[in-house]
Amino acid sequence: MKGYPYDLILFDLDGTLIETAPEIADAVNDTLVAFDRAAVTQQQVNDWIGHGTRELLVQALAFVDGIDARAVRESPTFPSIEAVFGLHYEQRCGTRSRPYPGVVLMLQALKAAGVKLAVVTNKEDRYTQVVLDAHHLTPLFHRVISGDTLAVKKPHPAAVDDCLMRFGIARERALFVGDSSIDVATARNAGIAVWALTYGYNMGQPIEDSRPNRVISDFSALAALLPAYASPTED
Structure with missing residues (x-):
């Protein structure tokens, strides 16, 4: 789009577009209680977000059972626990x-201006679509x-490459917006700005340590050079 520095913006979902941690924690604890395990805290769940809900459940079980994550993944009982978690999380989604403040209005403004928009998340599709x-x-x-x-999946650059090819956009005209070191690594691996x-959720670490191109406090930063954007107030 003429006058705007990016023709494609890719967004992480959890902790970037939408605050999802509370309902994820609900689903995790629903599952743990169903299998006679102790509940975990909201902060623990926040710190486990990033590699997809399956891996988050692995980390929760490893913690409450006092075993390593590999043992959880290889456990013959894990598939049944994961299936129950899936049912709970589908019920909890939404x-x-x-959405974080300013997200909806900024997405609407960017799309109206002709910028291609994509979500790139490690959350499984069955949950991603329900949340969106x-x-x-x-x-x-x-x-x-x-x-x-x-x-x-992230941090592999395949998702970014898919979008660049699909929309015919050069790497220097693409931007990744996220909240974690995984997102920064994904963009770096793909050779685009981040x-x-x-x-959001960065496994308990300061996002500045990941050295993105720019650290921003909210979505208003994306309005730079966007024609006729007046930062209206969301209801």
């Missing part, structure tokens, strides 16, 4: 999550790539 639909965000995106859409938000 119940206690919310619950907050009426699906129509705002030209492409949604979940953790199981392709053969590999901005990182100070809120």
Whole structure:
């Protein structure tokens, strides 16, 4: 788009577009209680977010059972626990999550200006779509790539490459916006710029340590050079 520095912006989902941790914690604890395990805290769940919900469940079980993550993955009982978690999380999706301030209006403005928008998340597609639909965000995106859409997931650059090829956009005209070191690594591996938000979930580490191109506090930073954007107030 003439006058705007990017023709494609790719966004992480959890902790970037939508605060999802409360309902993820609910689903994890629903599952732990169902299998006679102790509950975990919200902060623990926040710190485990990033590699997809399956891996988050692995980390929770490893913690409460006092074993390593590999033992959980190889346990013959894990598939049944994971299946129960899936049912709980599908029920919880959209119940206690919310888009972060400014997200919806900025996405609408960017799309109206002709910027291609994509979601790239490690969350499995069955949950990604429910969360996006619950907050009426699906129509705002030209492409949604979940953790199981392709053969590999972040920080592998395949999702970025998929979008660049699909939309015919040069790497220097693409931007990744996320909240974690995984997002920064994904952009670096793909050879595109990356901005990182100070809120969200980064496994308990300062996002500045990942050295993104730019650290931003909210979505208003994306309005730079966007024609006729007046930062209206969301209801």
